[in-house]
Amino acid sequence: MIPVKISQSSLRIEMDDHTTKDAARQSELDLLEEVRSSIAIKHLAMQQRIARRYNQRHHPRSFQVKDLVLRRTEQARKPSSHGKLAANWEGPYRIIKVIGNGAYQLQTLDGYLANNPTYKSKDATQHFTI
Structure with a gap:
């Protein structure tokens, strides 16, 4: 003041x-x-x-043996010559063994084993039943 x-x-x-x-x-x-x-x-x-x-x-998914799935293509597996137009999915694969915690052992439709167990994430696979 x-x-x-x-x-x-x-x-x-x-x-x-x-x-x-x-x-x-x-x-x-x-x-x-x-x-x-x-x-x-x-x-x-x-x-x-x-x-x-x-x-x-959010829809959790679980797969059983003999289900057909697509596997997400990792950046290292994509052909560099295709650039951004390379496929984001590879397969189809058949599940031959459920390992647990979202891990599956995959086999091609020709009968060859996939390289390693695939771990599924929320959007990593699509589900097709036989």
């Missing part, structure tokens, strides 16, 4: 009651825990809604 306002107090400053301000501030502090708990409940509800939407789109 400037010195003039200090020497000549206004009606607002004279009528100001600090006890009401202190009481209002104390009531705000008392309600703070309730506000925090309501925000925590809203946050939990939002996380549940997000999880529900994700789980609607």
Whole structure:
């Protein structure tokens, strides 16, 4: 405040009651825990809604022996001469053994074994049944 306002107090400053301000501030502090708990409940509800939407789109797949599948072509196996137009999938392969945890041993339709067990990811295989 400037010195003039200090020497000549206004009606607002004279009528100001600090006890009401202190009481209002104390009531705000008392309600703070309730506000925090309501925000925590809203946050939990939002996380549940997000999880529900994700789980609607996610479809876990499991395969059995003799199922036909396509294997995602890894970058190292793609021919470099094809560039970005190289195939993203190779196969079809027949599952001959379920190893576990999403791993399968594959065999070509001609009867040759694939190089190594293939681990499936969410989008790594398409499912065809015989």
